[in-house]
Amino acid sequence: MKLSHLVGERLKETPSGATLKSHILMLRAGYIKQVSAGIFSMLPPAQRVSEKVQKIIREEMDALGGQEVLFPVVMPRELWELSGRYNSIQEELLRFKDRTGHDMLLGMTHEEAAVHMVMNTVKSHEQLPCMIYQIQTKYRDEARPRGGLIRVKEFLMKDAYSFHTSQEDLDVYYQKVFDAYNRIYKRIGLKNFISVKSDNGIMGGKVADEFMLVTDNGEDRLVLCDKCGYKANMEVASGVKSSSETEIGEEIEEVFTGNAKTIDEVCHFLEISPENTVKAVCYVTDEDKLVVAFLRGTYDVNEKKLMKICRSNIKPADTDKFGLVAGNIGCVNLTVPEDAIVVYDTSIINMENFVTGANKEDYHLKNVSASRDLKGVTFNDIALVQEGDCCVNCGEKLTLTRGIEIGNIFQLGTKYTKTMGMKVSMPDGSMMEPIMGCYGIGVGRAIASIVEEKGDEKGIVWPMTVAPWHVHFCPLRLDDENVSAVSDELYKRMVDAGIEVLFDDRHVSAGVKLTDSELMGMPIRVVISPKTMAQGVAEVTMRESGETNFIPLSDLLSELKAIIDDEISEIEK
């Protein structure tokens, strides 16, 4: 490819509005162009990267026995009503009417389409397990897209669906996909990625893992144990909470606290530490049942965990409606409706002599003791893990970090096969609903993650396996007839030799060419100029290490091929 004719431009300045490294670099280097919030066009270099990432994904999926298919982007309402998701999913599912007035939708995922494809086609246990996958555009009407390609409305995704006749079979297959995912991320050149246990929603399913690029810029919070390897998304993470040291003391005493309502205010008023308080957080369920959660004052509610206990979505409650005194709610002598759910966090178990609301305007209770005053109470873990908590497995201090989700896999169970009525016949003549697994990778997000991880102050750094071109060929002084002639000749020979090369054939200054090459991020840069030609060499510089070697022109092609092959096998080994 000749750079003079490559569609797209390199920008000297950071486009306004871009704050994330991958977003800035991909805009500046001419890889993506925003069309609307969360909707991007991919320019030729980005499309080339995408094709290479897809190729690696296909190889790994095919190696698992996966069969590539293509589901439709547009689906009719009826298909999604079978699973119940037409109604259970809210704004994120984009709905519209076709010309006949029929309700249609844009696919945001394809479980329904997958089951639709195999039901009545896969009829016998003899055909299972099977896995089908596609790489296709998804549309999710995100409330707030952000971070360039990190969170978008429209994106290319590989999604795979497997069908099994037993949980054991799914377990084995699930592990194979897990391993394949690790290979995929490694092969596209990522290093700093991990898998974490994740939430699978209140819809059920036992196992779910997310693959995360570890970065401070990530949207997801992660909890890691450096000692035993425990890794979990904050949504599901558990920790051992530090215990308080105090002993049981005097009788409960009611104290006037007036306008002090928040933990901070009460602590300030009574001159105590938040460690020695128990706070209440109130929610209502979908059925408008009151939920009161008690936690140590220093902890926050993990709403995902609480939802599982309540078996319902929850949202903040209007406490007045339930006769509760906001700011003075406490875990002793609490009066709530009969159907209310009261949950005590494990952070309270060992607390003695703490302060909690008196369930009475302007008053709190002090000297409350969990062992004495909360007898018979069941404690549940409903708190967000925080700095200082310890690993539930080994007791080591947990590390909190952030990550970008680059893939997820989970065991779906029979939710879709049941609701849609897919059955296969078993050896004993009975019928069963196959157990499903599903497995996703966002292609665009994976690409942005590579830029995020490897990009430096000069620009993008592509791994050899996914670089749009292997070589960025920068002849300097193209006004020199000799350089010009040799450049054309070298370019032809590189192309003929199967080397993917971007040829900067522009008559611009050396600075422009060199900075552009660094911005665009090809792994190898080849420079020739009157100076190098006088010595019969080319200057070969590696983008990532900055290392430069002078290679005799006669050896250039074979040398480049060797570097390319070495780099690829190094990444994939």
Place this chain on the structure above:
RNA sequence: CGAGAUGUAGCGCAGUUGGUAGCGCGCGCGGUUCGGGACCGUGAGGCCGUGGGUUCGAGUCCCGCCAUCUCGACCA
């Protein structure tokens, strides 16, 4: 969906008490340069987000809307 911010040339930005729009980069042409975003000359390029209002006159003041970004909520 809540809070905040921003919309002026392809990109980054300036535009004073209201007087009919400018700078840098980029782009075209001519010339001089030439290994780290060269220089001189010259040109093209604008519904000032949008609709209304105030005014003799609005990029500028007022109201509505839209779009985009950031933080949060949400994220099968």
